Amino acid sequence: MSRARARDRGGRERLVVIGADAAGMSAASQARRLRGPDELEIVAFERGHFASFSACGIPYWVGGDVAGRDELIARTPGEHRARDIDLRMRTEVTEIDVAAGRVRARDVDSGAESWTSYDKLVIATGARPVRPDMPGADAPGVHGVQTLDDGEALLGSLARARGSRAVVVGAGYIGVEMAEALIKRGYEVTVVNRGKEPMSTLDPDMGRLVHRAMTGLGITMVDDAEVTKVLTGDDGRVRAVATEDAEYPADVVVLGIGAHPETTLARAAGLPLGPHGGLLTDRAMRVRGHENIWAGGDCVEVLDLVSGLYRYVPLGTHANKHGQVIGTNAGGGYATFPGVVGTAVSKVCDLEIARTGLREKDARRVGLRYEAVTVESTSRAGYYPGASPMTVKMLAEHRTGRLLGVQIVGREGAAKRVDIAAVALTAGMTVEQMTSLDLGYAPPFSPVWDPVLVAARKATAKVRATAT
């Protein structure tokens, strides 16, 4: 089929990309590196105003750490076009016709529609933020922070706000990062969180440390609470949010309550979706059962190498890797994305937060018995100036001692230390094997036993003690 179509275009294949952010444009760029415009035509459709931007950078732009929107744009549409990628902005794909190998696209401004055939297709439609289904959720002053348009709208709203009270709904990565951003801009910040502790990607005992730090920064934490309503003033703008129990005055509201895979098109086209609603692919990022369709980024599910189950982990770093793998394969090469171990890092002011692998509840859910230990150590040799406390929690499989997960909360050096565990998880190491890891040591960088090694020693002792 593909060759037949390509023949119609004088031997030149056409690669169509839906969605021009990290995964889509990494794929397009990598395919272009491998195959020149004489061999491969690349057409990319993007319904928004921007391509290839860093959504992860939006909180830092809002907080003033990043000077302007354009700094978050990795590559402009013009730069893509200069590399012979036919990038069509403000053009939304409305249908994938898998049988005929074509997509229908609509010009967002004019409404004009047309079909484009493909030999190879990349689906990189990203994520759809969760918008709570409640009164007032669309009122002026209520903002998501997924796109650069969102960021601009929020900054505009902050400029117009009459007061300086902000409510952040949700206390995951986006929630805590936005809380920091708003604190930096001088707002009184209230975070309304469904859970007992912020950062539900951590176990609650580790989330507690984040809670304490956020409170210490002057952030008001409302735990165990769900926003039921956004209240507006006479001018229609937000003036407060309400939970079942209370009202919280708000001049601006930021929603950070997660995202779902944007797979409306894929679903309509009959492509295979997983339990979390994301596209299912093989290791080459090919959509299962479809030789010439790839998918990557926030619209796919990924294999969790620790649990063996598929998960939904919308992160820019995975999207970039997916794009690289897709582009290599679509460009005629060979590459795979084996899966994730669930690493994520964040910070709220100078508190660094990191996790990888399974939490206690993940281990229980997949039926793994585990031993959990928590240790207190320091970022540098205790006697070296600036040494700060660091808490490391480690989970190991009961009896076998296989590393299952690590969570770290601390100041400088806490976040990226989780990479040690991420590599060890990938390699399937036991916690006992980890005790002899040859990690970098010098007094300004670590105690003589790195905090991760201290945790591994304690976990090893517990595994041994409970093995019989």
Added chain:
Amino acid sequence: MSRARARDRGGRERLVVIGADAAGMSAASQARRLRGPDELEIVAFERGHFASFSACGIPYWVGGDVAGRDELIARTPGEHRARDIDLRMRTEVTEIDVAAGRVRARDVDSGAESWTSYDKLVIATGARPVRPDMPGADAPGVHGVQTLDDGEALLGSLARARGSRAVVVGAGYIGVEMAEALIKRGYEVTVVNRGKEPMSTLDPDMGRLVHRAMTGLGITMVDDAEVTKVLTGDDGRVRAVATEDAEYPADVVVLGIGAHPETTLARAAGLPLGPHGGLLTDRAMRVRGHENIWAGGDCVEVLDLVSGLYRYVPLGTHANKHGQVIGTNAGGGYATFPGVVGTAVSKVCDLEIARTGLREKDARRVGLRYEAVTVESTSRAGYYPGASPMTVKMLAEHRTGRLLGVQIVGREGAAKRVDIAAVALTAGMTVEQMTSLDLGYAPPFSPVWDPVLVAARKATAKVRATAT
């Protein structure tokens, strides 16, 4: 034999430890944790004034980052004795009688000698600093920095020095750290280095970056030069060092030219030594061929897991691990130290320096063909404030792509990033496997492709391109 002796002491075994620093006292403490004083008597001999101190901290004490000597003492003799370890300070072991299972010790002050029998023996005699065999090497004002006594002597010398010119001989870890310390104390520092670049534990192209940074700090670098003579003034104190070509005025001289294993006793006792003069042990840190003798720390050679050869790597972090393993085994448990991958980190002011695995010349020496790549990246997302340049060099085995080594030079976050490669080396990963490592990403901590992943991608491409 051992049981016979223990019977003579009413069933209580005796563990004798020679050398009461990191390896020796970690071993003693761990053995004590596993077996109480009713079962195991522990006697430790130390010829110096201090036990359990952090030699790695001396440069920071001299530089003023660490307030005083006592902060570098992890545990005092009194604390050890409170844990029922019979620690005999200023008592030098002068002979090991392996056949009879006893050691002869001499009280350094009184000269009195006596024999002590052992059921189990731990040799932790440490390292002997290289002292150049040249005129004036022992003159007042010339200092090593291996012990706390050395540190005190140097600080005394700095207090008495007439001027503010310091010469550091050697540009390895100790040399660069001492150069920083002396700069911080306001000295004009000259570093005389045998090699073309400082940090010969790096490849010269990476050492070049350190050279540039040191010069930028106002340190005078004299490369490719050997000190032939220390010149003294009328008062007998150092006044300059001479190389073949020139003289360098010096009010104080610091020697940082490496160390040898201190194995005089072991050699005299006929114990097995390796090519670098260190004791040879098995993975349980037992001296080869000797059921009841263990050795660890700076007096042993360690297996390099990357090259498969024995190396001499005197580092406190290994000494502590050795002690832990020895104490477990001597205390009736089971533990192993599988070897090292050659990780080391350091800094000179805010320049961080890290290495692990093989350098180009190591790979050549062991007959491994390799591909080497170097990439420039940044410590944080390029748009995030404080992002600083980071250079990563990666070596992969020709054709197979097995990771062989990584060197990193940069500012914040460069040093501990080498841990990613240390774990990957331990796991025997290929550079291609590394490209999909799930490392922590957020704009304050890393670009979306971590610098180590950027290097792994480039190395993968080179391995693939040269494989056929």
